């Protein structure tokens with residue numbers, strides 16, 4: 001009688017320029033997460049692995065080609081008006097080719113990794129980005145109101161890789 005929670009798989013990719021302590025974010029110009037800076041990502045298709053989906057979304061949304069891809073965390077989002085949770089696999093890209101180009105979905109912009117535009121990002125980001133800065137893999141769970149902006153409950157913690 002144990003009910004599994006239905007969930008949908010997503011990726012979220014952050015290209016890093018480690019030499020200059022910068023991270024590439026995209027300002028979403030339409031659709032889900034519009035008017036927020038975020039990593040690059042989206043749904044994982046049925047015919048691809050999660051890392052393949054991460055690379056595809058990065059290239060589609062930023063023009064960059066990932067040469068290295070490391071999963072750094074897992075985020076689970078639960079919504080008060082939707083039974084399907086979002087299972088978001090978060091990746092860092094340290095080696096990439098190409099230069100970021102604006103798409104109709106995203107306007108790319110580099111930020112200092114300790115100078116993130118949190119007020120213009122999803123509310124959860126300021127909770128788990130510190131794990132990224134400390135090189136700690138993390139799991140985060142966030143319960144959101146229907147407005148998708150308000151966190152009603154959260155738990156997040158570092159995990160061993």
Ligand SMILES: Cc1cc(-c2ccco2)c2oc(N)nc2c1
Nearest residue numbers: 010011012041042077088122125
């Ligand atoms: C609810 C939610 C979704 C996403 C998301 C969708 C696709 C990839 O990520 C988020 O990303 C961030 N940073 N917070 C997020 C909250």
